[in-house]
Amino acid sequence: MRKIAIIGAGNVGIAAAKALLESPDMELCGFIRRGGETVPDFEKIPVEKNIFDLPEKPDGAIITVPSRFVEPIEEKLLEAGVFTVDCFDIHEKLPEMRKRLNVSAEKGNVSCVVGAGWDPGLDSVIRTLMSAAFPKGKIHTNFGPGMSMGHSAAAKSIDGVLDAVSITSPLGKGKHARKIYVLPEENADKQAVEHAILSDGYFEHDQCSVEFVKDISQFFNTKHGVFIENIFENQKMNFSMEIDNPTLTGNILVSAMRAAFLQKPGAYLIPEIPPCNLLYGNAENLV
């Protein structure tokens, strides 16, 4: 039984904890939180500010903090010999981050899976398979409508923003619009906030608009979806999901954690991992 710690106890951390409870081969040995406070519904699980203060040394750690804080945490864990997974979601920065973490993983003689959420993550494997099936097909990924956790967290981290919800809507052929609802801090410079959001790397490539609101809770919804299509001449394949965003992310993180223990030391993207290693037990019955 592998002992797994979860770093962060937001929506995704809690979902990963629930997924661990259903996993016969892994057990949750603790949460790591900045404040060190107990996690609701998980009162018996130890909580520490530092992973090495937990009663038992974890074999693995599931990192669920916002993407921008992931790498230094993951680097330290790997070098200390802890297997890790993360759901880092800035697509274009992922290959370089993987290369740097590969050095840390080899140093610690352990493995990690980076970008193990649903996109990047599950969807990346779907696109890889679609590309193998129709090498000359044209693949489009259409998200939503739904709340993007990564984009909401990115908007929330901007100065002057108390809370934010970013809704993704598909425009077709892989293009998206984003509406960012912002609860500003009192006395925030709204024009400066709007400019900072629209010029942020998370938002600058899409058609975005910002709306300041007084009640953000009405926009919060964890349902999301995707429609991936690959069209080649008169043939086509589609993959679509209507899912609860943190639940799916938690499940994939836990599956990737399982697979990480079977890889030779190094850092991996999820399409580099044999899919059967994501599952508990024997994959042969899925053939």
Next chain:
Amino acid sequence: MRKIAIIGAGNVGIAAAKALLESPDMELCGFIRRGGETVPDFEKIPVEKNIFDLPEKPDGAIITVPSRFVEPIEEKLLEAGVFTVDCFDIHEKLPEMRKRLNVSAEKGNVSCVVGAGWDPGLDSVIRTLMSAAFPKGKIHTNFGPGMSMGHSAAAKSIDGVLDAVSITSPLGKGKHARKIYVLPEENADKQAVEHAILSDGYFEHDQCSVEFVKDISQFFNTKHGVFIENIFENQKMNFSMEIDNPTLTGNILVSAMRAAFLQKPGAYLIPEIPPCNLLYGNAENLV
């Protein structure tokens, strides 16, 4: 540049040959046919009855003969040090065949990928991913409507059958009906033919009916499709395809051939292979 031979030159063999022509890392070095006759549209490609009579020794072989003839051919090739792939399609026999071919592959110090068609094959990986995403979800695979190449070949191989086309129709929740159109040999005992088909392992588990016809060509159609669904509480994911059956099978065989060269010696099911190895070049742009 890897040299690849194709065993069999039916619909799937021809489709695999076309897929090889589009592959920058592999080249078609010959066809193997019982009769040794030239393959239409591939007049410049050497044809032999025995693979070791080809002008160049192949690095790999793509086996496209009917499933029942695959294993002895594959065993011999592996032991002679040739990497192989096949699209063996009898789901329940695949795990045991893999185990036996694993011995041959280790003996020859090469690898093979077994069951590398679309189902088993591509669909097996989709089901594996779906199961990792919703471990408690209920997965159903619904085929068709379309002509099953494996079932048609199975019916055709029965005594008294000159030609046959087996059409799969989905009944929902993974159940199927099969209609088998049969062009009988002159003086065939139709009752015996019908009994032999309906009690064959390919047909005995489904709702099947046999119809004897005088013109089989009108039923021949290479279009096919699948709809795989995984439902968990109020969440769902779907994968669907509308494809040309031999084209897709040929593309997957060629992708699996590429991946086989990167595996350590042994026999693999396609969910055991890192998906990125199916692609030519770098998978990072698909993240």
